[in-house]
Amino acid sequence: IGADIEYLKNEGCPPLKIRGKRLQGGEVYVSGSVSSQFISALMMVAPTMENGLIINIRDEIISKPYISLTAKLMEEYGIHLKWEGNRIKIKPQSYKPVSFKVESDWSAASYWYEMVALCPDAEITLLGLKENSYQGDANLVNLFKDLGVSTEFVSNGVVIRKAGKPIKKFFHNFIYEPDLAQTFAATCCFLHVPFIFSGVQSLRIKETDRIEALKTELKKLGFVLRETDSEMLEWDGERCFVEENAVMDTYDDHRMAMSLSSAAILFKSLTMNDPHVVSKSYPNFWDDLRKAGFRIEEV
Numbered sequence: 001i002g003a004d005i006e007y008l009k010n011e012g013c014p015p016l017k018i019r020g021k022r023l024q025g026g027e028v029y030v031s032g033s034v035s036s037q038f039i040s041a042l043m044m045v046a047p048t049m050e051n052g053l054i055i056n057i058r059d060e061i062i063s064k065p066y067i068s069l070t071a072k073l074m075e076e077y078g079i080h081l082k083w084e085g086n087r088i089k090i091k092p093q094s095y096k097p098v099s100f101k102v103e104s105d106w107s108a109a110s111y112w113y114e115m116v117a118l119c120p121d122a123e124i125t126l127l128g129l130k131e132n133s134y135q136g137d138a139n140l141v142n143l144f145k146d147l148g149v150s151t152e153f154v155s156n157g158v159v160i161r162k163a164g165k166p167i168k169k170f171f172h173n174f175i176y177e178p179d180l181a182q183t184f185a186a187t188c189c190f191l192h193v194p195f196i197f198s199g200v201q202s203l204r205i206k207e208t209d210r211i212e213a214l215k216t217e218l219k220k221l222g223f224v225l226r227e228t229d230s231e232m233l234e235w236d237g238e239r240c241f242v243e244e245n246a247v248m249d250t251y252d253d254h255r256m257a258m259s260l261s262s263a264a265i266l267f268k269s270l271t272m273n274d275p276h277v278v279s280k281s282y283p284n285f286w287d288d289l290r291k292a293g294f295r296i297e298e299v
């Protein structure tokens with residue numbers, strides 16, 4: 001599509017040098033089975049290309065709601081696009097400035113749902129979340145019903161409460177909500193709810209190999225997780241010895257840190273390495289936990 005890219009060392013790998021210019025556009029073929037972020041990036045820059053862009057998506061599309069989110073927000077800013085099947089067509093056009101209120105993040109909300117699920121009489125209000133959200137992770141409202149958490153939508157957000165007992169076994173395909181998988185793995189283990197997750201193959205190419213990270217860290221807390229194939233993760237209830245004074249590693253991954261933090265509800269104390277990784281998506285996370293009554297200190 002006309003980019004001027006120079007590889008400074010090895011072909012196809014950083015470091016690289018990019019010379020700015022208007023891209024020609026045209027037609028590209030992209031696998032949808034690796035990450036939706038490649039597709040979203042091409043979509044957002046496509047209107048500025050001289051000839052626009054046609055994106056043909058090959059293979060199964062994972063994280064599809066994130067592509068839908070990109071499309072809907074582009075439309076909010078005046079961009080017209082055509083998405084039919086696995087083909088997205090975007091003509092040359094200009095973004096229009098509009099007044100827009102940014103919604104709160106449903107992915108970040110999942111960690112508070114996790115805490116409510118683990119506490120007998122919890123009630124928490126989360127501001128800025130919408131009932132008719134564009135975010136795919138808003139589906140956690142339905143998923144957490146099975147783990148005993150109710151959601152009430154109010155004018156400025158949601159009120160979440162512990163409202164019942166969890167189901168006996170949890171099944172879900174996370175192909176469309178991969179960023180929720182760590183939260184639900186931890187929640188199910190801490191509630192002693194066996195689970196089978198499918199559609200988790202993209203977790204291996206996130207900030208870390210999240211499958212291996214979950215298996216390693218939850219084993220420190222006494223839970224033995226297994227992979228049944230490249231797309232599935234499960235816990236059948238098997239327990240192991242709990243490490244005394246276990247120290248959680250975060251793998252430079254914000255979601256590992258936040259999904260494991262609620263273990264402090266069940267264990268006397270929890271030590272976590274590199275807690276500042278949360279700054280990637282939720283820099284005030286530890287401060288908000290303090291407001292909720294957690295005692296947190298740096299060591």
